[in-house]
Amino acid sequence: MQYSTTDSKRIGKARAPSQLSQVIKRYMTHKYFFIMLIPVLIYYIIFHYAPIYGVVIAFQDFKILKGISGSKWVGLDNFKELFAGMYFLPVLKNTLIINFYKLLFGFPAPILLALMINxxxxxxxxxxxxxxxYLPYFLSWVILSGIIIEFLSPSRGPINIILTMLDFKSVFFIASVDWFRSILVGSEIWKTVGFNAIIYLAAMAGINPEMYEAAEVDGINRIQKIWFITLPSIIPVIVILLILTSGQIISDDFDQVYNLLNAKVTSVGDVIGTYTYNEGISKMNYSYAAAVGLFKNVVALAVVLVTNTLAKRFSDETIF
Structure with missing residues (x-):
């Protein structure tokens, strides 16, 4: 039996309401789950989407009393000041160096921990x-910074006490230009390594045990099982997390740096987060601070897109 074009359109129209009714029925069946999402949606709308309108002040000479609608439009002047100034580029350099070290040493750390725990x-x-x-992950940087400062104290810190006992000179680590970046990277790993390892442990839990049993029959040792079975099985998770983490190359942990930063290490520790805070809150230069934040977010988005494109070229695992 053959159908005409008119008949096909009639059948398509008949199926469309049926599919729509099925979708509505599924939503109604799970309506309580969607009701539970309402507070989350409200949170993101109020604190993440609504403030996007404020990006406009990056292109204005914003004055609080005049508001966004009454402030003078200056176009790209704030961005020109951003790159022509003598302070932003050193801050950008510090941010990139610190986050590169965090990515280089911090990204594989939870993978290694998960492999050992497994x-x-x-x-x-x-x-x-x-x-x-993973206990440090649930402590704020205010608490952890106090612990780090006391632990590295030149007078009562255990490390300096040991150095003094060994006839070495005590070191004021937290105020040392040579040590401050290492402290930031090390403390970041200490705080996040356990919690991030949970993701990889969950991925390892999904590996078929029969693969390990077959490998044991073939005489493969534990190191070889890790290399040939465990790691290849969690590669999709590693790639996706690497793509998401790559955007942090220009983002910084403001709470960490702000609580550990001091005047003696500003030259190597002042990052975009603390710089924006000083410009926007301390100096009340809101438009300039908004321009810095917009620049950071655009670069972070570009890095994620480039990383995702590279991952798509060399593997099948991407976020979109």
Missing amino acids: EVKQAAFKKVVQTVS
């Missing part, structure tokens, strides 16, 4: 290690 056979010991490793 190889532990005693369940009780594994739980203890996991708890101890």
Whole structure:
């Protein structure tokens, strides 16, 4: 039996309401789950989407009393000042260097920790290690910064006490230009490594145990099982997280740097976050600070897009 074009259109129109009714029915069946999403949607609308309108002040000479609608439009003047000034480029350099080290050493750290935890056979010991490793993640940088400052104190810190006992000169690590970036990278890894390892442990839990059993029959040792079975199985997760993390190459952890930064290490520790805070809050230069923030976000988006494109070219795992 053959159908005419008119008949095909009639059948298509008949199917469309049927599909729509099925979608509506599914939504109604799970309506309580969608109701639970309402607070999340409200949060993102108020604190993430509504403030986007404020980006306009990056192109204005914003005055609080005049508001956005009454402030003078200056176009790209704030961005010209941004790149022509003598302060922003050193801050950008510090941000890129610190975040590059965090990406270089911090990204593989949770993978290594997850691999080691996954190889532990005693369940009780594994739980203890996991708890101890991800506990710092739930502490604020205000608390952790105090612990770090005390731990590295030149007079009462345990490291300097040991150095003094070994007839070495004590070092004021937190105020040392040579050590400050290492402290930022090390403390970031300490805080996040345990929590980030949970993602990789979850991916490892989904690996078929029969693959390991077959490998044991073939005489493969534990290192070879990790290299040929575990790592290839979690490559999709690693690639996706690498793409998402790449955007942080120009973003910084303001809470960490602000609580550890001091006048002696500003030359190597002042980053875009603290610079924007000083310009926008301390100096009340809102338009200039908004221009800095917009520049940072645009570059971060570009880095994510480029990384995603490269991942798409060399592998099948991408975020879009």
